[in-house]
Amino acid sequence: MTDRYDVIVIGGGPSGLMCALTAVGGIPINPPRNFRSLVLERYRVGQFARYGKLRLTHGWHFMGAPLIRDLEAEVRSSGCIDVREQEPAVAVRGCRGSFEVETPSGRYQGDSVAVCTGFFPHADLVPHTRNVRVVFSPPEIEARHLPAIPGDLVAILGGGAETLEFAAGLLKLRPEVSFLAVLEHVTEVPADAFPGVSIGPAPAQGAAVSAARTPAIRAVAGRLAVKEEHTVGLTLEVVPRTGSPSLQSCRFLLVDYNSYTLETHVTDFLRGSGIELRNGYVVTGRGGETSVPGLVAAGNIVTPVSGVLTALDTGFRVGLELHTQLYREKFGRDPPVFPWLPRGGMRQHPLA
Numbered sequence: 001m002t003d004r005y006d007v008i009v010i011g012g013g014p015s016g017l018m019c020a021l022t023a024v025g026g027i028p029i030n031p032p033r034n035f036r037s038l039v040l041e042r043y044r045v046g047q048f049a050r051y052g053k054l055r056l057t058h059g060w061h062f063m064g065a066p067l068i069r070d071l072e073a074e075v076r077s078s079g080c081i082d083v084r085e086q087e088p089a090v091a092v093r094g095c096r097g098s099f100e101v102e103t104p105s106g107r108y109q110g111d112s113v114a115v116c117t118g119f120f121p122h123a124d125l126v127p128h129t130r131n132v133r134v135v136f137s138p139p140e141i142e143a144r145h146l147p148a149i150p151g152d153l154v155a156i157l158g159g160g161a162e163t164l165e166f167a168a169g170l171l172k173l174r175p176e177v178s179f180l181a182v183l184e185h186v187t188e189v190p191a192d193a194f195p196g197v198s199i200g201p202a203p204a205q206g207a208a209v210s211a212a213r214t215p216a217i218r219a220v221a222g223r224l225a226v227k228e229e230h231t232v233g234l235t236l237e238v239v240p241r242t243g244s245p246s247l248q249s250c251r252f253l254l255v256d257y258n259s260y261t262l263e264t265h266v267t268d269f270l271r272g273s274g275i276e277l278r279n280g281y282v283v284t285g286r287g288g289e290t291s292v293p294g295l296v297a298a299g300n301i302v303t304p305v306s307g308v309l310t311a312l313d314t315g316f317r318v319g320l321e322l323h324t325q326l327y328r329e330k331f332g333r334d335p336p337v338f339p340w341l342p343r344g345g346m347r348q349h350p351l352a
């Protein structure tokens with residue numbers, strides 16, 4: 001299937017939804033919707049932000065759920081933005097005026113493409129806040145949070161071998177618990193990493209949780225996905241780098257972000273596009289423009305250590321830039337801007 005759009009937005013978080021709305025409609029007081037946009041979302045729109053209590057200061061926050069609900073409602077009722085969920089972009093080719101974005105189920109043509117993927121690699125884990133905990137503290141504190149009972153399996157997702165050190169620290173304090181460490185960024189688990197701790201492969205498919213007692217820390221190089229959540233924990237699909245995937249039941253999943261480097265693989269699908277990336281983040285100019293004409297980027301994939309305000313702000317600015325270009329091409333003049341600016345737009349502003 002091939003569909004054509006003025007703007008294809010990759011990523012349906014706060015930056016992507018804001019970018020799509022502004023690209024098709026311009027500033028919020030302009031009623032006309034002159035252009036067509038497509039939002040491609042790997043999981044579900046707002047998958048990450050909707051679970052957050054979003055703090056802007058120490059004392060002031062708002063909830064992600066109503067923010068995403070309102071943005072999504074406006075996008076869906078706009079009549080000119082298509083949203084496709086569960087449809088990740090897997091490749092981008094072309095340049096301004098003739099992009100093709102490929103997903104597992106289709107190819108879409110667009111004049112421009114906005115990359116709004118965020119940097120967060122584990123959005124599929126975020127909905128399971130009851131059974132997933134992000135590790136911020138040393139083992140002494142984290143050990144107190146483990147709700148396990150003897151024989152339970154606790155999974156730990158980490159970037160590298162540091163996670164094994166962390167697991168070993170937890171095991172000393174909570175010897176009744178078994179651990180399964182899944183290490184994403186190593187190709188092979190170092191067998192002799194921690195003397196005194198047995199490192200073994202993940203338990204076989206269907207193995208009972210209690211049968212995982214020996215060794216007490218099993219480690220596997222690979223990745224995992226949550227298959228289902230139930231009252232007593234999660235079912236994970238463990239996909240080793242070598243060997244076949246297995247399903248594991250675990251009571252609790254810890255995500256050890258301290259073991260990751262400040263690098264993201266979310267944009268790996270852009271590698272053939274000619275775009276400049278730095279540690280996986282998109283390098284842009286002030287208007288969100290990248291090294292490929294017509295390919296722009298906004299949100300946390302451009303500004304790694306930032307929050308939702310930056311995502312919304314950059315999504316708005318990049319969307320407005322796209323809208324201005326499209327409007328000029330279609331109508332041969334600048335789009336209307338805020339009404340108190342004199343005729344002629346921004347360039348006539350006394351401070352411009």
Ligand SMILES: Cc1cc2nc3c(=O)[nH]c(=O)nc-3n(C[C@H](O)[C@H](O)[C@H](O)COP(=O)(O)OP(=O)(O)OC[C@H]3O[C@@H](n4cnc5c(N)ncnc54)[C@H](O)[C@@H]3O)c2cc1C
Nearest residue numbers: 011013014015042049052055089117118299300307308311
């Ligand atoms: C629990 C929690 C607490 C938080 N607390 C705060 C806080 O206190 N203050 C604050 O400012 N911020 C906070 N945040 C962060 C805030 O939610 C993010 O800054 C914001 O969501 C970033 O928006 P974004 O659009 O740039 O990226 P994201 O929200 O990450 O959205 C990107 C979207 O792109 C999708 N995607 C990725 N790759 C592809 C692909 N190849 N194809 C299609 N889609 C793709 C993802 O699935 C995702 O939905 C918190 C987040 C969480 C989860």
